[in-house]
Amino acid sequence: xRRKTVPYILIIPxxxxxxxxxxxxxxxxxxxxxxxxxxxxxxxxxxxxxxxxKWLFNFCYPNPDxxxxxxxxxxxxxxxxxxxxxxVILGLLAALLFDSxxxxxxKVYRSLIIIPWAIPWAMAAMMWAWTLNPEFGIxxxxxxxxxxxxxxxxxxxxxxxxxxxxxxxDAWAGLPFMIIMFLSGLQSIPGSLYEAARLDxxxxxxxxxxxxxxMIKPVMLTVSLLSMVxxxxxxDIIWVLTQGGPLRAxxxxxxxxxNTSFRMMRFGGIGKASAMTIAQVxxxxxxxxxxxxxxxxxxxx
Amino acid sequence: MKKLxxxxxxxxxxxxxxxxxxxxxxxxxxxxxxxxxxxxxxxEEFEKDNPGVKxxxxxxxxxxxxxKIITSIGSGSAPDIMYIGSRWIPAxxxxxxxxxxxxYITAEKKSLYYDTVWDTVQYNGSYWGVVRAMSTKAFIYNKxxxxxxxxxxxxxxxxxxxxxxxLHNPKFGIYGIGMSxxxxxxxxxxxxxxxxANGGLIVDSTGKAIxxxxxxxxxxxxxNELANYAQSGMLEWKxxxxxxxxxxxxxGMYIDHVHNAEAAREKGINVGLFMIPGGPLSDKPYxxxxxxxxxxxxxxxxxxxxxxKFMNYMTSFEKQKEWDLKLGFVPPMVxxxxxxxFQTDLWKPYIDAIQYGTPEAINIKDWEGVQEAxxxxxxxxxxxQATAQExxxxxxxxxxxxxx
Amino acid sequence: xxxxxxxVIKKVVYQILAIFFVAFMLLPIxxxxxxxxxxxxxxxxxxxxxxxxxxxxKNFSHAFQLVPRLPRYLLNSFIYGIGVSLLSIAIAxxxxxxxxxxxxxxxxxxxxxxxxxxxxxxxxxxxPIYTIMKTIGIIDTYFSVILAxxxxxxxxxxxxxxxxxxxxxxxxxxxxxxxxxNQFNVINRVVLPLMAPALVAIFIYSFITGWSQQFILAxxxxxxxxxxxxxxxxxxxxxxxxxxxxELMAAILLSTAIPIFLFLLVQKYIVKGLTSGxxx
Numbered sequence: 001x002r003r004k005t006v007p008y009i010l011i012i013p014x015x016x017x018x019x020x021x022x023x024x025x026x027x028x029x030x031x032x033x034x035x036x037x038x039x040x041x042x043x044x045x046x047x048x049x050x051x052x053x054k055w056l057f058n059f060c061y062p063n064p065d066x067x068x069x070x071x072x073x074x075x076x077x078x079x080x081x082x083x084x085x086x087x088v089i090l091g092l093l094a095a096l097l098f099d100s101x102x103x104x105x106x107k108v109y110r111s112l113i114i115i116p117w118a119i120p121w122a123m124a125a126m127m128w129a130w131t132l133n134p135e136f137g138i139x140x141x142x143x144x145x146x147x148x149x150x151x152x153x154x155x156x157x158x159x160x161x162x163x164x165x166x167x168x169x170d171a172w173a174g175l176p177f178m179i180i181m182f183l184s185g186l187q188s189i190p191g192s193l194y195e196a197a198r199l200d201x202x203x204x205x206x207x208x209x210x211x212x213x214x215m216i217k218p219v220m221l222t223v224s225l226l227s228m229v230x231x232x233x234x235x236d237i238i239w240v241l242t243q244g245g246p247l248r249a250x251x252x253x254x255x256x257x258x259n260t261s262f263r264m265m266r267f268g269g270i271g272k273a274s275a276m277t278i279a280q281v282x283x284x285x286x287x288x289x290x291x292x293x294x295x296x297x298x299x300x301x
Numbered sequence: 302m303k304k305l306x307x308x309x310x311x312x313x314x315x316x317x318x319x320x321x322x323x324x325x326x327x328x329x330x331x332x333x334x335x336x337x338x339x340x341x342x343x344x345e346e347f348e349k350d351n352p353g354v355k356x357x358x359x360x361x362x363x364x365x366x367x368x369k370i371i372t373s374i375g376s377g378s379a380p381d382i383m384y385i386g387s388r389w390i391p392a393x394x395x396x397x398x399x400x401x402x403x404x405y406i407t408a409e410k411k412s413l414y415y416d417t418v419w420d421t422v423q424y425n426g427s428y429w430g431v432v433r434a435m436s437t438k439a440f441i442y443n444k445x446x447x448x449x450x451x452x453x454x455x456x457x458x459x460x461x462x463x464x465x466x467x468l469h470n471p472k473f474g475i476y477g478i479g480m481s482x483x484x485x486x487x488x489x490x491x492x493x494x495x496x497x498a499n500g501g502l503i504v505d506s507t508g509k510a511i512x513x514x515x516x517x518x519x520x521x522x523x524x525n526e527l528a529n530y531a532q533s534g535m536l537e538w539k540x541x542x543x544x545x546x547x548x549x550x551x552x553g554m555y556i557d558h559v560h561n562a563e564a565a566r567e568k569g570i571n572v573g574l575f576m577i578p579g580g581p582l583s584d585k586p587y588x589x590x591x592x593x594x595x596x597x598x599x600x601x602x603x604x605x606x607x608x609x610k611f612m613n614y615m616t617s618f619e620k621q622k623e624w625d626l627k628l629g630f631v632p633p634m635v636x637x638x639x640x641x642x643f644q645t646d647l648w649k650p651y652i653d654a655i656q657y658g659t660p661e662a663i664n665i666k667d668w669e670g671v672q673e674a675x676x677x678x679x680x681x682x683x684x685x686q687a688t689a690q691e692x693x694x695x696x697x698x699x700x701x702x703x704x705x
Numbered sequence: 706x707x708x709x710x711x712x713v714i715k716k717v718v719y720q721i722l723a724i725f726f727v728a729f730m731l732l733p734i735x736x737x738x739x740x741x742x743x744x745x746x747x748x749x750x751x752x753x754x755x756x757x758x759x760x761x762x763k764n765f766s767h768a769f770q771l772v773p774r775l776p777r778y779l780l781n782s783f784i785y786g787i788g789v790s791l792l793s794i795a796i797a798x799x800x801x802x803x804x805x806x807x808x809x810x811x812x813x814x815x816x817x818x819x820x821x822x823x824x825x826x827x828x829x830x831x832x833p834i835y836t837i838m839k840t841i842g843i844i845d846t847y848f849s850v851i852l853a854x855x856x857x858x859x860x861x862x863x864x865x866x867x868x869x870x871x872x873x874x875x876x877x878x879x880x881x882x883x884x885x886x887n888q889f890n891v892i893n894r895v896v897l898p899l900m901a902p903a904l905v906a907i908f909i910y911s912f913i914t915g916w917s918q919q920f921i922l923a924x925x926x927x928x929x930x931x932x933x934x935x936x937x938x939x940x941x942x943x944x945x946x947x948x949x950x951x952e953l954m955a956a957i958l959l960s961t962a963i964p965i966f967l968f969l970l971v972q973k974y975i976v977k978g979l980t981s982g983x984x985x
Contacts, residue, residue: 006807007803007807007809007812010799010802011799013795014797014799014815014859017856017859021834022822022856024833026825026830028832029832062677094726097722097726102719103716103723104716104720105723109723109726112727113727114968115730115731116730116731117913117968118917118961118968119917120916120920122936123939123957123961124733126957127734127736127957128733129537130737130950133542134533134534134537135532135545135752135753136545136750136752136753137736137753138732138735138736138753141752141755142755145752145755151471152533152752153533154533154536155534157534157536158536158684162537175730176730229823229824230824230826235828242483242484242537243483244484245484245676246482246484246536246537246680247484247677247680247681254828258828262367262669263670264669264670270832277829285821337773337930338773359929360930541948546749546751548748548749549748549749549750549751550748551751567746569748570748
């Protein structure tokens with residue numbers, strides 16, 4: 001077999017998979033975004049050109065001053081930013097902690113903290129809803145006994161509390177992956193660098209800032225980009241906990257798309273939902289490009 | 302030779318048609334007490350009584366039933382029989398997804414059920430389903446707590462409010478009344494109890510939204526008032542969660558189904574029941590919302606005769622009685638109330654309330670959308686971001702758009 | 706003397722921090738455990754007890770009584786897990802190898818697309834995927850869900866393969882060629898064993914995804930209840946008006962125990978595998 005053709009043969013399955021199951025469906029979604037159609041009868045659709053894209057900005061609901069899509073998108077941006085920042089910071093700190101020579105039983109801890117990863121998100125969210133319940137949840141119980149709060153408090157009942165609680169739980173779900181990535185990044189930093197620094201008399205904090213952080217930057221940037229992209233699609237957690245409420249405080253873009261397809265029979269429809277999806281894809285692409293560019297810049301620096 | 306082939310083809314075609322005529326596809330829900338085993342058993346019994354017939358049952362969780370129905374309709378693969386919530390009838394009927402059943406409902410069959418039960422499956426002058434499960438609601442209360450705080454069973458709204466106030470003692474961890482505030486269907490249905498109890502309706506007989514009339518506004522204001530005596534963090538509770546709180550003995554009273562009353566009693570609570578009192582603007586002393594699920598036949602079915610047969614089989618008096626007792630549903634057939642099993646103190650308020658009942662969602666075309674609008678209104682008022690009138694005006698505006 | 710003190714203090718502080726962190730990560734699991742072990746006929750307690758007051762294993766067996774098909778659903782989830790991981794490996798390894806070792810025209814754009822493809826989630830492409838599966842005619846089969854699920858694990862799996870391959874020196878393969886192996890022999894005998902950690906990482910990642918996250922795909926692509934994954938079974942604990950919490954928690958514990966157990970078995974390989982050192 002000639003060496004030149006080998007790579008092409010090897011990648012055939014990948015190409016088929018991508019083309020058939022990502023490329024083509026994506027194209028279909030793109031195509032649907034130019035039609036008005038309902039899930040009830042997707043074949044009976046009308047061509048409406050860019051109407052659906054105009055709708056993204058014109059349709060103001062429930063607030064008559066702001067577009068439904070933009071509100072959802074704005075919420076997504078904020079929510080995703082909070083979750084990802086939390087994941088990165090906590091992930092890094094945890095990785096440092098679990099890599100530290102001062103900690104006994106590192107292996108045990110590492111095995112334990114990875115457990116949440118194996119749990120499906122929808123179930124994990126259900127468990128958290130239970131745990132945070134004002135009456136039956138262990139969390140309230142602990143806080144009450146410690147005297148931190150005087151009466152059962154709810155974490156999901158007010159719009160702002162719900163917003164914070166949902167992204168914290170989303171961060172919780174994504175932490176195991178983050179920690180593994182950071183741990184592996186930390187472990188690939190050659191020990192000789194630290195040796196040299198110690199011989200030079202550098203304190204541990206200095207070592208942290210001069211060696212660890214710069215060496216881990218590439219991993220950090222890659223992993224946070226991946227996390228951002230994944231978190232944007234986060235649906236199960238919010239849906240189970242609040243269904244987008246209270247009062248739409250947690251209605252991020254995936255939730256809004258779902259509502260548009262399946263809930264808003266009159267106002268919505270799969271054409272509009274497709275437009276929203278394409279808009280989301282475009283926006284994430286732009287953000288990713290911007291992100292990668294920044295990463296390249298800082299690499300050069 | 303050609304003739305032989307021709308004859309064989311015709312025979313094959315015929316055989317194919319016969320075979321097709323013998324299979325019935327049925328879509329059923331699971332969860333909520335509906336089990337695969339129970340429903341499969343009925344199918345098997347029918348198959349035994351009707352040799353040559355095969356029933357293919359497909360099961361979906363309640364949460365996904367609506368989606369499953371509309372996707373299968375959209376893809377042209379709808380089953381013959383679909384178990385649906387009656388609230389979906391206007392949407393499905395408008396789509397042409399189900400067929401009217403007037404031709405198949407004999408006068409005798411009709412007389413078996415309460416009139417209000419038939420009202421729940423009526424739309425545009427026809428009946429679109431045969432009721433299979435019905436529920437009404439009443440107040441479940443904790444007799445010990447009532448005694449402790451010297452509370453009488455309320456018979457009108459003023460007394461209801463008084464009772465909630467007296468029972469509410471959060472310092473001792475006791476809450477007056479259990480209420481639902483989460484962004485979920487059951488919040489809307491809980492509020493609906495108060496709405497209908499006060500003589501209000503979501504839409505009038507022409508389909509126009511009237512939820513913001515004085516009956517509705519007063520009902521929402523009352524709901525908000527009662528919320529002061531409800532469990533903490535009301536906006537994260539849905540009705541389905543309240544039973545747990547009631548079972549701990551920390552809740553004075555709340556509205557729920559009969560089998561939760563039973564469950565609480567088994568857990569040792571001294572359970573009492575009373576019918577939901579009518580509101581100040583209502584002309585009825587009591588009220589309840591009648592929710593039904595029914596069996597419908599899809600317009601894509603090619604076995605309508607067989608489907609009707611199976612439908613009647615499932616809803617015969619005997620089978621219906623079995624079903625209701627097993628699953629704890631309120632009996633939709635009039636004669637059932639005379640059966641000894643339904644004569645207990647637990648069943649009584651639920652059955653007595655039927656005469657004061659209002660069907661859930663007649664004339665509403667987009668129930669999901671309407672629910673969204675109503676739950677928005679409820680949460681807005683609970684979070685004190687608008688008055689009841691303003692919130693309901695917005696809801697009415699949206700509902701009217703949806704009804705177009 | 707001072708250094709020793711500060712060392713001890715550090716050890717203590719770190720230990721405390723670690724315990725708190727683990728507590729945060731495992732809190733809901735603890736709650737779940739307590740609920741699953743509590744007899745279902747006991748009335749609820751509020752506020753929740755911090756430690757289980759009564760323990761029983763009955764909820765586990767009762768869960769199987771309430772949902773007789775539970776073992777079937779568990780088996781199905783297992784099939785989906787294995788299926789997705791095997792398929793992912795089968796596609797990711799050759800592709801990753803090609804992308805890492807060869808220079809060919811579409812290499813760069815393909816590499817970018819592999820990374821880019823991570824952004825797609827099933828919920829976005831559900832409807833067209835259903836149509837394609839229908840056209841191929843595999844609706845209502847295990848394979849449709851396995852295939853659809855793999856689509857979303859292949860991007861990361863391929864990326865990991867590429868990264869890991871880049872840490873293996875080419876010389877080892879060159880040696881293989883010199884010894885007379887052809888291309889595919891080299892991959893089999895030389896490369897794959899070296900790639901064990903990455904293989905394990907991909908396996909576990911895809912397995913867990915296939916096991917747990919497939920519900921929405923199964924919902925759309927499957928009609929036969931006998932093929933449904935574990936999430937369908939869990940549904941049946943949700944009554945219309947009340948939930949059998951204790952048994953539900955027991956069932957959830959069971960359904961997460963298996964992937965967790967598998968995970969713990971191979972976890973040291975995972976860190977190695979994801980290391981790759983050149984996710985840069």
